[in-house]
Amino acid sequence: MTQTAPARHDETFEWSWGGHELTCALTRQGTGPRALLLPALSSISTRGEMAPLQAQLAARFETVAPDWPGFGTDDKPRVAWTPAAMAAWLDHVLTRVVPDPALIVAAGHAAGYLLRHLAGDPARTPQLVLVAPTWRGPLPTMMGRRPGWLARVRAAVDMPVAGPALYALNLNGLVIRRMAKGHVYSEPAWLTPARMGAKRRVSRASGARFASVRFVTGALDPFETGDDARAAAAAMSRGRVQMIWGAETPRKSKAEMASLAAAVGVTPTVLPHGKLGLHEEFAGDVAAAILGQAAEIE
Template sequence: MTISPPKELTRPSRMGGQVQHYHWTYQGQTVTIAYETLGAGPTVLLLPAFSTVSTRAELAQIAQVLASQFQVIALDWLGFGDSERPACTYERSLYQALLKDFVQNCCPQPAGILAAGHGAGYALHLAQTQVSTRLLLVAPTWKGPLRAMGAPSWLGTNLRNLVGLPIVGSALYGANTHPAFLKWMYQRHVFVDEARLTPTFIQQRRRITQQPGARFAPAAFVTAALDPMCDRTEWLQIATAVTANPNTAVRVILADQAPPQSKAEMQALSELPGIHTDHLPGSLGLYEEYGAEVGAIALAHFQA
């Protein structure tokens, strides 16, 4: 596993920093992970939420606030954003291994980790093995869309298999990334202010979904294969174990207008002893829609 020399990879970035690539080998296959660094000081790692349009650029406003005092590193998960999108088996164990190796090789002993959405569950898993760190979990979730809808596991498996097929899968994915569908999803679950959903904004997001191999990882997310926890019991048990470490500080930002299923899981997490909680308006995309407000909370949390 190697890190490409910055001088070979620096290019105009999507967050205002320096774009680099991490070449990660997993089960004999080497893939490329895009990440970006900006600012100077102790390291804070930013983990985006999973979604069809997932990209580190959604955390740009937060990163720019933190870069005034910290070195910020933001990655694109494998299969999302600017990272490679191979036709592999996307599952929880893959992302747990990726995050562990990425931290070890690219940002050892981060002073803090900010994780959004499903990224929060992976951050909690990682924190169990860290000596000390500060976590900020933004609109944290562990249930993928199908699981949140109460769909049986066999349906998710069948849908993943269908999306993997060359013709049928491309058609299904195309329907789910049509501009009208993307706008509907943003209105329903992601943003509160519909005025932000201009045709230009939706087209920019759709372009993220049209890269070669783009359908595989989002299909795994939607069908619960990337859920970082199996159930609420695991969600709370791991969080409890993390907060038991006196050297670890955990803060949760609740999305007041999140969908009921997701909000219930956020609320259950925030009620654990040792977890500090902030409330912000917004839904599952509050880390972007309210980036300045999240950035201010993050700066105070990581400076404490």
């Protein structure tokens, strides 16, 4: 008999930042010890990318997957998002929305913010799973630095009239597909028309450009330098951190992940396939790796 997946429940919670009252969305699924699933920060990311992994883990955990502020498919206010805002939101989630989780799974930049959050009080560290962890945005990673002219790019995209047009020009369907094929997904066929449509809806949401351009240009990086990221990783409690990434991860990102693993002092789980979106594309493999080390979590 095929086992029915636990029901999913969408909810919202309120959070304020910079004079704006925001309604943030999350999805709950399953019962058991509480597990927080943090999606990556990217121009096409939402909590929906965690849905395949969430369904796998829901048989063992009460899973909670929220959207980061400024991301997701809902309309967003004009906010000049900063690392301080993202850090404050994560603190709110961990103290008010999903307090004391037994497990936290964080993908991409979410892993960087989680390391930043816990580095000041490593004794509070629950079981952590960092999936393809990153701390530096796409353009700074490609260039190896954050040139000053990136601020002018952000200012141009923020403009009321020209900004949306510039953003749409640089994040159209062709660009999204090229980005996804280059460093997010392994199989080009995985990005079906339905999935592509969902990614386009993320990029087209009103106000999406404000967080998107800041992520791409490095203005939402949780750390200034690799040394800062490695110091936070080194502060984590030994035996509480698992790291997972795919063998097809882009070279520069993979090198940064390896340096974080060395700082934590863990041997990563490297899947034979997968790029930065492996938690979505290969959710079954990622879930198996997590559950293989989660037997004693209560």
